[in-house]
Amino acid sequence: MLIGEVADRSGVSARMLRHYDSLGLVRPTGRTVGGYREYSAEDIRRIFHVESLRSLGLSLRQIGRALEDPAFTPSELVGDLIRRTEDRLEREQELLERLRAVDASAPSGWQGVLRIVELLHGLTSPSAARRQQTILAPAEDTPVPAELLAEAILAESDPNVAGALRWALARAGGDGVASVASGVYSDDVDIRRRAVLTIAEMSGDEADAALADALEDPDTTVRGHAALTLGTRGVAAAVPVLVGMVVEGTKDVEAAEVLGTLSLDPGCAGRIMSALVDELAAHTADSGVRIRLVQALAELPPTIARDVLRRLADDDDRAVALVASALAGVLEERSDG
Structure with a gap:
């Protein structure tokens, strides 16, 4: 089978096939009478092996080693690929959350977008003082989305910063309870504690409903916060x-x-x-x-x-x-x- 036909049937461009040939990854084993490269069934099978490994994120150099070295064991390489992929997904998830935060603020111009991005950087700072300063800084004309504040509250371990975040959430308006209520059902007990402590400062049927669910929590601190608040009400x-x-x-x-x-x-x-x-x-x-x-x-x-x-x-x-x-x-x- 000539290179053009292989390209049509495999979906791998003729240019890429020539690149594979130059690297020694897939070299056509046959030649026509006219001297043109001719791929055998085994060559085409190797092309699909190369493409399969590329789809896992391996470099061409790694693929060449995998196909040529009989002693090659894939477990270590696959483990490394898993870790790299998880890191990439985490970064992409962070980017997605930032984009959603910007979208939720409904900015009217680029100044609004930049304000939200500035807030995001401040709220994720390793410095507790910087995080608190970000929250207490003048909000200018850009409202801080309740979803953004709720996410920060559920992740915040410093009590002073957490208090400032709860204050900001109360001022933000919108559906603050709904934004933080998901934390009541988290597998992480610290997140559940932060969620209940925050909801305890809110009022309304939705807040009471979330606290009522927390009465069944296996953690005594979560149950206690919910019970004291509901009992007072x-x-x-x-x-x-x-x-x-x-x-x-x-x-x-x-x-x-x-x-x-x-x-x-x-x-x-x-x-x-x-x-x-x-x-x-x-x-x-x-x-x-x-x-x-x-x-x-x-x-x-x-x-x-x-x-x-x-x-x-x-x-x-x-x-x-x-x-x-x-x-x-x-x-x-x-x-x-």
Whole structure:
């Protein structure tokens, strides 16, 4: 088969075939009567081998080595190609995100585009001070997209910079909750913590819905942030997590105070009382847990907590009995007052 026909059938240009020939990659093994190069079936098969390896990103030099060296093992080379490809994809993903950020800002001119690019450079700076300065700098006439701020918040480990980012997100307007809510479902626990902390400073049904999902999070910090926020907003679904925080001793004082606020709702008071009493019965051997539960009972309205505390004043655990007796007296004084 002559070079023109090979080019037509293989899709490899005649110029490239001649280049392969000059490099010794694919040399036609036959000649016609007139002296023209003639490719055999084996030559054409080799052309397709070369093209297949090129499609993996190998250089022609690497391909020549792979085809000629019988001892050649591809694993190391393929591993290197994988790493290079991953690096390239990461760079392209960063570029795509930058382009989307520019597009989301709907700039009216090149000055707006340059402003967003400047923000992107500042927000990805290795210096925390530079990142914070970028956020707090005057915004000029170019609004900062909520998506850009949300992405930076979820990645930010410095608490001061994170606080500035949350402030900027609140000022940015738009759908800030939707922009950061995806972080609640991340596999990375640090991202989930940042997301919940940010959403806790937002209001509205969408924020509450994201926090309600976070009540089921396996991480105690994520659950705690969500429960304290929702409980403060009067959401009864937070009660089991808040009671669990008292039992575990994780921000138990804050959790008890929020349970006290929730118990002002008659529809929620009985549920809270039952949950605390059940935990007292379940932890008969743990004095520390029982004392925290007694202290949480004292946060409830005297009319519903006083009788339980009086009974606990006769508890077999001397420490629990003393705390319950003292708190029952405080509630008596509060009622008399």
